[in-house]
Amino acid sequence: MRGTLQSDVDAARGDKPAGCSPAVEVRNISKRFGATRALRDVSLFFCPGEIHCLLGENGAGKSTIGKIVGGVYNADEGEIHVDGLRTDIRSVADARKRGIVVVFQELSLAPDLTVRENICLGDERGSHLLSLLRPNAEDTRCRQLLADLGLSIDLGTRTRKLPIAMQQLIEIAKALALRPRVLILDEPTAMLGAVEKRKLFEILERVKADGTAIVLITHHIEEVIAAGDRVSIMKDGGLVDSFPISGDVDADYVLQRLAGKRAQHTTIMRRERAKDALLSLRNVPNRDGAACEIGIARGEIVGLYGVVGCGREAIVRGLAGLERFAGPKASLDGQDYAPRTPAAAGAMGVGYLPSGRASNGVLPARAIRENLTLTQLSSFSRGGIISLKAERAAAEQQLRALGVRYGDQDNAMLSLSGGNQQKVLLGRCLGHAKRLLILEDPTAGIDIAAKRDIHQLLRERAAAGLSVLLVSSDLGETIGLSDAVFTMFNGAIINEYVAPTATDEAAIIADVLGELGTAEHTHRQGDTGTNHEKHAAK
Amino acid sequence: MRSTQQNSTMTTPHVRSFAWPAHLKLGDLALPIFIVMLALTAGAIEPRFFSWSNFENLARQIAPLAIASTGQAFAIISGGLDLSIAAVMSLAGVAGITALPHVGIGGCIAVMLLTGGLAGLASGFIIAYLKTTPLIVTLGMMSIAQAIALILSNGVPIYNVPDALTDTVGFGNVLGIPSTVVISSATMIVGWFLLRRTIFGRYIYAIGSSRSATEKSGIDVRFYTMLVYAAAGVTSGVGALVMTAWVGAAQPVAAPTLTLQSLAAVVLGGVALTGGSGSMLQVFYGVLILGMLSNAMNMIGISDFYQTLAVGIVIILAVILDRVRREHE
Numbered sequence: 001m002r003g004t005l006q007s008d009v010d011a012a013r014g015d016k017p018a019g020c021s022p023a024v025e026v027r028n029i030s031k032r033f034g035a036t037r038a039l040r041d042v043s044l045f046f047c048p049g050e051i052h053c054l055l056g057e058n059g060a061g062k063s064t065i066g067k068i069v070g071g072v073y074n075a076d077e078g079e080i081h082v083d084g085l086r087t088d089i090r091s092v093a094d095a096r097k098r099g100i101v102v103v104f105q106e107l108s109l110a111p112d113l114t115v116r117e118n119i120c121l122g123d124e125r126g127s128h129l130l131s132l133l134r135p136n137a138e139d140t141r142c143r144q145l146l147a148d149l150g151l152s153i154d155l156g157t158r159t160r161k162l163p164i165a166m167q168q169l170i171e172i173a174k175a176l177a178l179r180p181r182v183l184i185l186d187e188p189t190a191m192l193g194a195v196e197k198r199k200l201f202e203i204l205e206r207v208k209a210d211g212t213a214i215v216l217i218t219h220h221i222e223e224v225i226a227a228g229d230r231v232s233i234m235k236d237g238g239l240v241d242s243f244p245i246s247g248d249v250d251a252d253y254v255l256q257r258l259a260g261k262r263a264q265h266t267t268i269m270r271r272e273r274a275k276d277a278l279l280s281l282r283n284v285p286n287r288d289g290a291a292c293e294i295g296i297a298r299g300e301i302v303g304l305y306g307v308v309g310c311g312r313e314a315i316v317r318g319l320a321g322l323e324r325f326a327g328p329k330a331s332l333d334g335q336d337y338a339p340r341t342p343a344a345a346g347a348m349g350v351g352y353l354p355s356g357r358a359s360n361g362v363l364p365a366r367a368i369r370e371n372l373t374l375t376q377l378s379s380f381s382r383g384g385i386i387s388l389k390a391e392r393a394a395a396e397q398q399l400r401a402l403g404v405r406y407g408d409q410d411n412a413m414l415s416l417s418g419g420n421q422q423k424v425l426l427g428r429c430l431g432h433a434k435r436l437l438i439l440e441d442p443t444a445g446i447d448i449a450a451k452r453d454i455h456q457l458l459r460e461r462a463a464a465g466l467s468v469l470l471v472s473s474d475l476g477e478t479i480g481l482s483d484a485v486f487t488m489f490n491g492a493i494i495n496e497y498v499a500p501t502a503t504d505e506a507a508i509i510a511d512v513l514g515e516l517g518t519a520e521h522t523h524r525q526g527d528t529g530t531n532h533e534k535h536a537a538k
Numbered sequence: 539m540r541s542t543q544q545n546s547t548m549t550t551p552h553v554r555s556f557a558w559p560a561h562l563k564l565g566d567l568a569l570p571i572f573i574v575m576l577a578l579t580a581g582a583i584e585p586r587f588f589s590w591s592n593f594e595n596l597a598r599q600i601a602p603l604a605i606a607s608t609g610q611a612f613a614i615i616s617g618g619l620d621l622s623i624a625a626v627m628s629l630a631g632v633a634g635i636t637a638l639p640h641v642g643i644g645g646c647i648a649v650m651l652l653t654g655g656l657a658g659l660a661s662g663f664i665i666a667y668l669k670t671t672p673l674i675v676t677l678g679m680m681s682i683a684q685a686i687a688l689i690l691s692n693g694v695p696i697y698n699v700p701d702a703l704t705d706t707v708g709f710g711n712v713l714g715i716p717s718t719v720v721i722s723s724a725t726m727i728v729g730w731f732l733l734r735r736t737i738f739g740r741y742i743y744a745i746g747s748s749r750s751a752t753e754k755s756g757i758d759v760r761f762y763t764m765l766v767y768a769a770a771g772v773t774s775g776v777g778a779l780v781m782t783a784w785v786g787a788a789q790p791v792a793a794p795t796l797t798l799q800s801l802a803a804v805v806l807g808g809v810a811l812t813g814g815s816g817s818m819l820q821v822f823y824g825v826l827i828l829g830m831l832s833n834a835m836n837m838i839g840i841s842d843f844y845q846t847l848a849v850g851i852v853i854i855l856a857v858i859l860d861r862v863r864r865e866h867e
Contacts, residue, residue, distance in 0.1 A: 320754070346756025354754045361754075363747035365814030374744055374755050377737045384736045432756045 020047035021084065023182050023213040024069055024100065029078035031064055031237075038064045039075070040238045046182060046213040051204060053216045053224040053245075055254070056234035057447035062217045063105065064237075066184045069215075070102030071095035099181035103172055103188060105445070106358065111160035116142045118159055119174045145177055149203050163308040164356075165196040172200070176207060183207065184215040189223060190445045193307045193473045194509060201227045219447060221251045233257055278467045279337070279436055281315065284328045285492045292493055294486055296436070301458065301468040303478040303500075306488030306512045312471050314491075319438055319469065320352040321345035332435065346375065351433025353426060355441035361425045362413055369395040369409040372424050375431030402427045403453045419450025426454060430461070437461070437468045443477060455481060475505060487511035568859070569808065569823040576827065580834035587834060594716065598784075600829035601722035602627075602777050603799055604822070608729040609658075609773030610800040611821045615733070616766045617746040617813030618672030622661060622679035623774050624796040628789065629683040630654040630778035632691045635699060635788035643702055650782075651775035657683055658771020662764035676767075680797070687790045695787040708783035718780045725776055730818035732769070742766055746813025802849065803828050806856040827852070 022045035031039040039061045046052050054062040067073045069080065071089040079086050082098050089095045095102070109118045120138045142155055151169060159167055168191045175183060185204075189197050204227060208214055216227065224231050225245065231254065232242040241257050243249070277295030286292040296302045304312045318325040321339035330337040332348060339345035342352060354360040363371050372395050373380075380390035395409050402423045406416060413421060422443065429437065442458070443451040458481060462468055472478050478485055479500045487494040487508055494511040497504050580587040606623045613620040634650035641649060661679045665672050710717040733739035741762045744752040753759040777796075782788045807824030809816030831852060835845045 321756075322754070341758065341760075342754050342756045343758035343761075352754055352756065359748070359750055361748075361751050363744050363751055363814065365747040365810070366743055370740060370743065374740070374752070374757065377740055381737055384738060386735055386737060386740065388735070428755055 020045070020050070022046055022081070023048050023083065025081040025084075026065065026069065026075075027079045027081065029065070029068060029075045029080075031061075031068065031073060031076050037237050039068075040236075041078075042234075042237075042239045043078075044232055044239065044242070046215055047230075048181070048211045048213045049208055050229040051208055051214045051216055051227055053218060053228035053231040054234060055218060055221065055224050055231050056240075057219055057449070060234040061237040062219075062234050063186050065234075066102055066186050066215065066217050069095070069100060069182070070184055071100070072102070096178060096180075099179075100184070101175045101178050101180035101182070102184040103175045103186060105186045105190065107164075107167055107171055109159045109167055109171060109174070112158055114156050114158055115153055115162075115170055116155040118170060119145065119177050121174070142177070145173055148206070149173055149176070150199065164191045165193060165308040168192060169196065169200065169203075172203065180212060182213045182215070184217070186217045187219075187445060188216070189218065189220065191473075194475060195307045195513060197223075221254050224254060225249070225251055279319075279330065279332050279469070281319075281328050281330045284315070287489075287492055287494050289492070294493065296467045296469060298467055299462050299465045300483045301462050301470055301481050303470045303472070303482030303485040304488060305472070305475065305478050305485055305508060308473075310488040310512065311491035312488050316352075316438060316440060316469075316471050319345070319350065319436075320354070321350075346432035349432065349434035350436045350438065351375070351429035351431070352438045353429045353440060353442055355444060357418065357422060357425065357445070362421055364412075364414055366413060367410045368399070368404075368406055368413050368416065368424060371413045372398060372409075372427050373431070375428050398427050399424070402457065417447070417450075419446035419453075422446050422450065423454060423457075426457065433466060435467065437466055439468060439470050439472070441472050441474070442470070443472075443474065451477075475508065476502075479504065479508070489513070569820070569827070573823065573826055573830070576830055576834070580830065580837070584834065584837045587837060592833070592837070594719075596829055596833045597719045598716055599833060600825050601716075601718040601780055601784075602793060602796060603803060603829060604722040604825045605725045605773050605777040605780060606796050606800040607803040607821050607825050608725050608818070609770030610797075611729065611804050611809060611816065611818065612733075612742060612766050612773075613672065613676075613770050614801075614804050614809055614811060615746045615813055615816050616742045616763060617749060618665065618763075618766070619676065619801065619811075620658075620661070620672070620767060620770045621676040621797055622657065622683055623770065623777075623800055624793050625680040625683040625687070626654050626657045626771055626774040627777045627781065627796065628792040629657065629687040629690075630775045631782045631788040631792055632687045632696060632790055634778060635696045635782055636690055638698075638700070643700065646703070647779055650778045651772055654771040654773070654775025654778065655768050656771065658774070659764065659768040661771070662767030665767060666760040666763035672767075684791070691788065691790040693790055695789045697787045699782055699786050699788065703783045704786050706783075707779060708786065718784055721776065721780055725773060726818055726822060729773075729821075733818060738762065738765065743814055746815075748814070799828060799849075802853045802856075805860070806853060808856075808860055810860075824856075 025043075025045040027043050029039055029042045030037070042061070042065065044052075044054075044065065054065060056062050064073065068075050069089065071092045071094050074090070080089055081087065082089075082100070087098065089098065089100070092102070110121065113121065116138055119142050139155060146153060146155075149169075149172075151173065153162070153166065153170070159170060162170070168188065172185065172188060188200060192200060201223075204214055204216070208229075216223070218224065228245045230242065230244045233240040233254070276297060278298050279296045281294040283291045284294060294302070294304075304315065306312050314323070314326065315328065317323045318328065319330060319337075319339075321342040321344050324340075325338065332350070337348065339348065339350070345352065358364075363374070369392065373391055376394070377386055377391075380387050380394060392409065399406060399409060404416070404420045404423045404427075406420065413424070416424065426442065437458075439458075443454055446454075455477070458468060470478060470481055479502065482500060483498070485497045485500045485504075485508065487497070489512055495507070497508065500508070577587070586592060606627070609623055610620055630650040630653040633653040634646045637649045638646040657679060661672075661675050664670055665675050707717050707721070712720045731739075733742065741752070741757055741759075744755075744757065745759055745763060745766075749759060778788075778792070781792050785792075803824035804816070804821055805811060805824070806827055807816070807820035807822070809820050809824075828849065831848060832845055835848065840848075
């Protein structure tokens, strides 16, 4: 398949493999948003029992396809065929009636409802407005569903109390409760750590086996290779290529098709760990329960890696001033450091870039400039009065230095792509970060080019003396950026890897799964709950 | 050819278009057009509408609403609201006039502003530091301020407002413009300046746009939230000054509908109730529309009952229009 050019072109045109009668097929779909052409003449088909990956950078049009098939948008041109019949899908409810369910990138769980209520929400089947809820029947159904998915959660827990990764899995369970024939997942792994990712793919394999057509929208090539049966590569609203994934398709090959060139592996200069710590965090338990210390020297990038719920959040929240440390004691530059608020942290030269760009970072109603300069207003004001001229000049210069692609600094923040928004937010927290920068998933959900830019920028800042604490779910990023990585499991520091490389990956994964001293594979087979959950349950 | 190419690459993207200012949207003109149409309609029915004396009258009539709406706008842009404005205004008026015999006119004005500011500061403190919702806290403050005003005054208006105050503030002129109009305009201009040109204003917009993001960016969200309500309280104090001087009495229940009217004016002007956006110009449009409606209906002789009905309809229409406009953006 891979070798012959003609077959690829056929695939791109939408020729089906033998034995597939597509559950959904889109033909010559185009869509405009104002001046932007989001989709250009795209034709695709989704076969039952197949995981079809839509791969591309942000803004390539992947999500738009999902939203058109899911009934959120109407296509300007083109046709949708469901089971071979031309169909108009007018709304999300309409799509659901036809068995098409979309799990959007943004979580749509009601935080104050329980897991059970969330899963059953909108699926009170055969009911009318005044029919009584039947908690017991719902309970049995949900329990069955979660068991099928291999998730062990108390149905009565309010979803806001669950880690974001678990919420994401519940969101998917909620979609599966509708028994979809076509399941569209938009970036389902953005919030997931390595372990949850594995869990998700296990679930998808099972759902696929029931004959559901799965559409996986992603920009991670590894996910495509790991889970996909077929990949369609999109770029600038058009379909570039579409081919089945067989044994001889590897990441380099897909990347080549995506970027038109082979991946470049950047080499990074590494330094010895410096002795004098700018930040030192004492009294953190290690694997034996004894107290240990994490230190970050000037100009050093230190990674903290672990699965959701491993205790890294508490450390970040403590350092950022969002909550008090329970056990650990921190000192910054030799002085005790226990900020009561992020503002107090900022005043001490600590900047914080939280995860969750949409809810914790962006000021949606404000301009790019105001989003950027929020932390630095005092440097171009006198007596609390802002000099707009000085602000504009500074913003212009910084936006350029950050490599933000923008039209006008007074344009709305939301007019920027995710990657550019993230660069602006990084610029914002650099306004405070004179000494220490705390990063939480700094490149989650952004395109490859922007990710590279941000990594480059962080290396430059570190070289100029800024200390960085990196907490990322992306192991490759953590290893690639950090001078040292601490692994965490169940609230404890497990190991320290100085100048880590890709060869440390297996050991790091074993650490964070709590598989102390054992090979990674021993625990895998037939194991439904993650190891973390098993430990937590003890 | 070559040189023009070079020129175009060298010019920054900041060459402003000469045709249509980029930041001006067609939707921004909707309210001014509506105001003109409203005026023309009123003038067609009642020609006296277009008289200088009526304009002066209109400007006087909307002065208290303009002042109250300025404070309300601060609260709404920060993502909250203030239901205590009218009650705090009553309290500030009663407190100022009660203190007047002891502290003189200057002291009386200071007491009014201080009373308003302190009431707002108290609401703000409870909202920001005790993490409570503005709706309930300011509702409680409304009741408390109203009660204290009634207790201090024994429930009757205090009439011993000195002529010096009524003559200068209530019915005086500055350069031919009524003092109340000068004060209300000044309040709105100060409001505009604070919102647009100061760090405080920038933080108000940021908090209203995303409280979580602003807090995590290292801004002292609680402190500035408290200041927002303190500022709204100070405008209530300014309103008290204008009301007492104009009416010639400190009334324990000064203008009970003013709070809801100020909310209406702010929303009508197109300031998003979700916070984070909106300008004093929009607030001014809202105030002007409400003021003109009531002024015109008074002149035509429509009863109060129908006026209230009309105002309600206009407010709901404004919210629907706002929603439609937002969807098109």
